[in-house]
Structures are given as C-alpha cells and as structure tokens.
Ligand SMILES: Nc1nc2c(ncn2[C@@H]2O[C@H](COP(=O)(O)OP(=O)(O)OP(=O)(O)O)[C@@H](O)[C@H]2O)c(=O)[nH]1
C-alpha cells in the first residue's frame with residue numbers, strides 16, 4: 001500500500017465519522033474492491049483535470065462531486081469503473097467507521113501498515129472502553145451492505161399485495177373507489193411527513209412512488225433500511241386510517257405491500273419514470289372504465305367484455321364510452337384519470353417549505369397548527385407535460 005493510497009483511504013474513512021453509527025464488519029472481498037478503487041482514484045489524482053473532483057470526494061463533500069462527472073470521463077470503461085469506485089469507497093467508509101466504533105481498531109491495522117500517522121488521532125484519542133464480544137459476533141460479517149449511489153434520485157415504490165382480492169373482499173367500487181384511493185393518499189402523506197427528504201410522491205391504483213432528493217443522506221442511503229421503513233410505515237398507516245375512510249366496514253385481514261428502490265441518475269430519467277406511472281394510470285383507467293360499463297350497464301360477461309375491447313385503440317375506447325354510454329372520458333374525475341401527486345408547499349421565495357417553517361396541513365384535527373414536519377399538497381394533475389415542472393421548479397431544484 002503506497003503512502004498516497006493510505007492518505008486517500010484514511011481521509012475517506014474520516015469523512016464517515018460522526019455520520020455513520022453502525023455497519024457490518026469489513027469482509028475481505030469488499031476490502032479488496034475498496035483497495036483497487038482507491039488505486040484507481042489515486043491514478044486520477046495525477047491527472048490535474050480530476051484533482052478537484054478527487055479532492056471533493058476525499059473531503060467531507062462527496063455529494064458535491066458533479067453528478068455528470070461520469071459523462072466527462074474519457075471512455076465508457078473508465079466511466080463504469082468510476083461509478084463502481086464511488087460505490088465501493090462509500091462502503092469502505094462505513095465499514096471502517098463501524099470497526100472503529102465497535103472494536104476500537106484503526107483503519108491502519110486493517111491495512112497492516114506500520115505505526116502512527118498524523119490523522120490517526122481520530123482513532124486513538126477517543127478510545128473508549130472495549131465492547132464485550134461473544135464468539136458469535138463474527139456472524140455480523142454475513143450482513144450485506146446496500147448503499148445507493150450518490151447523486152441519484154432515489155425512488156421507493158410500494159405496491160399492494162394481491163389487491164385484486166383485497167379490493168373484492170372489501171367491496172371496493174369498480175373500477176375506482178374514491179375511499180380506497182384517498183386512504184392510499186392519507187398513508188402516503190404520513191410517509192411524507194415522516195421523511196422530509198421526499199420531494200414528491202405519486203400514487204395510482206394500489207401503488208405509490210416516493211421520490212427522495214438525490215442528495216438525501218437518510219440512513220446513509222442504505223436501500224433496505226429506507227425501503228423497509230417506508231413500506232412498513234405506509235402499511236401501518238393504511239390500517240390505522242382505514243376506519244376514517246371505510247367507516248363501519250371492518251378490515252377483514254391485514255393488507256400488505258411490497259417495496260423496491262430504483263435509482264435514476266438524471267432529472268430526465270426521473271421525469272420519464274413518473275410519466276410512465278401516470279401513463280399506466282391513464283391506460284388502465286380507460287380500459288377498466290369501458291370494461292366495467294360493458295359488464296355493469298350492458299350485462300356482458302367479463303369474458304365477452306374483454307373480447308369486445310381486444311385490439312382496440314384509445315380512440316376506439318373513447319368513442320365507445322361516448323356513443324354507447326354518453327360519457328366524455330375527459331370529464332371523469334382527474335383523481336381517476338391522473339392519479340395523485342403530492343408535493344411540498346412552496347414558500348414565497350419559491351423554495352420548498354423547510355421542516356422548521358412548515359405547516360402540517362393535512363392531518364385531521366391538526367389544521368393550522370405549526371409542526372416540525374412539512375405538510376404536503378395533493379394534486380390530480382398532468383405530470384407528463386412540461387407545464388407542471390415549469391410551475392414547480394422547486395421540486396427538482398431544491399437544495400438539502
Ligand atoms: N375495485 C377496485 N379495484 C382496485 C382499485 N384500485 C386497485 N384495485 C385492484 O388492485 C389491482 C392492482 O393491480 P396489481 O398490483 O397489478 O395486482 P395485485 O392483485 O395487487 O397483485 P400483486 O401486486 O402482484 O400482488 C387492480 O388490478 C385491481 O384489481 C379500486 O379503486 N377499485
């Protein structure tokens with residue numbers, strides 16, 4: 001290990017101090033990857049063009065590395081390596097801090113380097129009492145770390161498990177049940193008030209997507225920790241608020257939701273993702289509206305209704321609704337056609353309302369009370385076109 005490597009690695013480990021509290025122990029495989037990542041980055045230091053970036057990366061400002069840096073790197077191979085390196089180094093930061101806090105070991109010990117260097121004060125001066133360890137402690141090393149890449153929009157999407165059955169059992173209106181959709185939005189608002197880092201949420205049918213700010217540091221960007229917290233809070237809120245929306249109708253069994261984390265490296269990718277979900281809402285709603293009209297009003301069997309709609313275009317379905325049921329699709333409620341968009345209120349200076357200044361304007365019984373948690377505004381509007389984003393530039397441009 002060259003002195004230069006050591007400097008880079010040790011400054012990286014110091015960066016994490018005070019931020020990260022626990023993390024699984026360092027495994028040889030991760031350590032090896034981190035070593036080669038450091039070597040790669042040290043290679044870049046020699047190139048003046050990248051010195052500023054590497055400085056940012058090795059200081060406390062990993063999030064200030066320009067998000068498009070990968071695009072400026074010379075070849076696709078180097079770009080790929082760069083992304084992998086940032087990922088590996090974030091991992092080693094955490095693991096080194098974990099080791100420091102749990103075992104009072106120095107990062108230098110891990111590298112098998114000879115004694116003292118000036119920055120070792122981080123590891124020696126603050127030595128506390130040794131923690132009691134059992135012989136079983138080693139199993140912690142089997143835990144996998146799953147940090148999300150920095151500078152990417154982080155989307156958690158939750159989706160109801162077997163909601164075709166859940167909605168049937170609970171006699172939801174077909175194709176849309178306003179009570180059910182509003183309950184989903186109430187649960188999403190709870191999630192938004194708990195996690196200030198969410199800049200926008202979008203929901204339709206039995207799903208909700210939560211967009212976390214690309215620079216959010218929540219749980220050190222650990223994917224599982226973020227996703228499981230969101231999905232469990234959503235599910236418990238759904239159950240808690242059920243009676244508010246379904247009155248005397250009891251829940252027959254506990255509903256559950258799956259969750260996933262998806263990262264989007266550019267604003268364009270994020271907008272395309274949200275457009276995809278809203279287009280899905282429109283396509284399904286148009287189909288379902290026709291389908292249930294044919295079944296409920298014309299008495300067709302589900303199979304015959306499906307046959308009737310097979311191969312039809314959007315324009316055919318619009319025409320069918322108009323000519324056979326006198327329904328202008330565009331006049332149906334926007335809640336059903338566009339889904340629900342939750343955003344933070346804007347301040348007069350155009351910024352998102354910060355947690356200290358905000359009003360939680362949606363929890364029943366708390367109207368108008370100042371709260372530490374920011375509230376959210378519910379819209380049923382188009383987010384595919386430019387207009388929404390031009391009217392609300394704070395969503396993508398806010399700083400945290
Ligand atoms: N009647 C009614 N059903 C709804 C409503 N919202 C969602 N659903 C039902 O929920 C289903 C959601 O679709 P999916 O998520 O693809 O299917 P799922 O049954 O939940 O299955 P998995 O998500 O794979 O577990 C729809 O197909 C409908 O059956 C509603 O407002 N009214």
Ligand SMILES: [Mg+2]
Pocket residue numbers: 159160161162163206
């Ligand atoms: Mg589902």
